[in-house]
Amino acid sequence: MKIALVSPKSPPLSRNVEFQDFLKHSPEMEFYRQYWSGLGSGLLVIGALTPNNVELELIDEGIEEIDFSQGYDLVAITAVTQQANRAYEIARRFREKNIRVVLGGIHATILPDEAKLYADSVVVGEAENLWPKLLDDFRHNRLSPIYASQQEVDLKESPIPRYELLEEKPCKIVWVQATRGCPHDCSFCCASRVYGSKYRHKSIDQVIHEINKIRQIKKHALIGFADDNLLCDKGYSRQLLEKVVGLKIKWIGQSDISVADDNDLLRLVKKSGCVALLIGFESIIEDNLRGLDSSNWKFKHLKNYVEGIRAIQGNGIGIIGTFIVGFDNDDISVFNKLAAFIIDNHLAGAQIAALTPFPHTEVRKNLLTEGRVLNTLWENYTLYDVNIKPKKMSPHELEKGILDTFKKVYSPGAAIEKGSYFKSIFSELHQKPK
Numbered sequence: 001m002k003i004a005l006v007s008p009k010s011p012p013l014s015r016n017v018e019f020q021d022f023l024k025h026s027p028e029m030e031f032y033r034q035y036w037s038g039l040g041s042g043l044l045v046i047g048a049l050t051p052n053n054v055e056l057e058l059i060d061e062g063i064e065e066i067d068f069s070q071g072y073d074l075v076a077i078t079a080v081t082q083q084a085n086r087a088y089e090i091a092r093r094f095r096e097k098n099i100r101v102v103l104g105g106i107h108a109t110i111l112p113d114e115a116k117l118y119a120d121s122v123v124v125g126e127a128e129n130l131w132p133k134l135l136d137d138f139r140h141n142r143l144s145p146i147y148a149s150q151q152e153v154d155l156k157e158s159p160i161p162r163y164e165l166l167e168e169k170p171c172k173i174v175w176v177q178a179t180r181g182c183p184h185d186c187s188f189c190c191a192s193r194v195y196g197s198k199y200r201h202k203s204i205d206q207v208i209h210e211i212n213k214i215r216q217i218k219k220h221a222l223i224g225f226a227d228d229n230l231l232c233d234k235g236y237s238r239q240l241l242e243k244v245v246g247l248k249i250k251w252i253g254q255s256d257i258s259v260a261d262d263n264d265l266l267r268l269v270k271k272s273g274c275v276a277l278l279i280g281f282e283s284i285i286e287d288n289l290r291g292l293d294s295s296n297w298k299f300k301h302l303k304n305y306v307e308g309i310r311a312i313q314g315n316g317i318g319i320i321g322t323f324i325v326g327f328d329n330d331d332i333s334v335f336n337k338l339a340a341f342i343i344d345n346h347l348a349g350a351q352i353a354a355l356t357p358f359p360h361t362e363v364r365k366n367l368l369t370e371g372r373v374l375n376t377l378w379e380n381y382t383l384y385d386v387n388i389k390p391k392k393m394s395p396h397e398l399e400k401g402i403l404d405t406f407k408k409v410y411s412p413g414a415a416i417e418k419g420s421y422f423k424s425i426f427s428e429l430h431q432k433p434k
């Protein structure tokens, strides 16, 4: 049996050609581009759940063409929202050749009824509990239209992703997932709706084993922790990072700002090889953060943003801040305020995204009620394209404001300033007794 595991190519990051060109070619954005590169581990987990006697071909359409003439027995496609329509097109082309197609991933999990229109089967939720049964049904010619898991996967039972499938692929970064779930429930985010609010994690040994495996296959790749919120369970993070120290790797990951409250943990984050943390600040406007999540967590932490940034950077860790613009309290003055915040606080990088009405989020529900969702063309849900009518500016002003802010915070001048700031931090750190 031969199975193709397909990651569809993503659409251009923006429909605006000037924007596309800047995101693609600005030398100051190289690290940012690298951060978002590489395949997620979802298809590699499917690979690990597939018996060794099945031939597998991993196709990353972002870097290679799909050969539709290949005689696969089954094609499994995973997609996030912006890839969904391309996933449906790929599914259509294979099904025309009577090849069965399975769709999974975040978008299919959120909208299984839509995905069902384009596939023989849809995997709803985490694959670990579903793929072996699906494969068995496929062998016996009794595929069901939907495979849905009733219970959350115990990550300690999750197999080591089949990293061998990356052997022939060029990867600067390889993603590991140590945890799933996020205790917050931000109104714009699908992650906690897919993985749940309960924080689950793999055993420390599993994660170390996975990193060692990656290093056998891609010796020089940067390790990326794909977890939505890697460091929110401080006890687990400490145990994990104490072991990571010995591996002598370089890594990046995502956290919320609470990591800044624990300087011992921050020291360990740095010692274990962290190059940069991506932190979801979301907004610097108080009224935007009020009610953003049900416990008002982000709102309560706004007053600690600057102090928290200093604490993290003081340990020699760069910060990539993620911000959203287009909230109801944002008028065009938000762009200058945001650029000043990012530059004055020496953030190593920033993602400035348009508020996007992803399916099944609170944000979408509210904007739909108010008739402010401009379209449902999933390929436009790139984070840089504007798909809503903001309250206090026009869609054009929002798009232009995002591009102008990117240009300011990724200007050559800002890069020099950032560089000298970090130079002074590193020289201070070197002078401190260890």
Ligand code: SF4
Binding pocket: 182, 183, 184, 185, 186, 189, 190, 191, 192, 228, 229, 256, 280
């Ligand atoms: S903290 Fe991040 S992962 Fe968690 S719900 Fe908010 S945006 Fe999503």
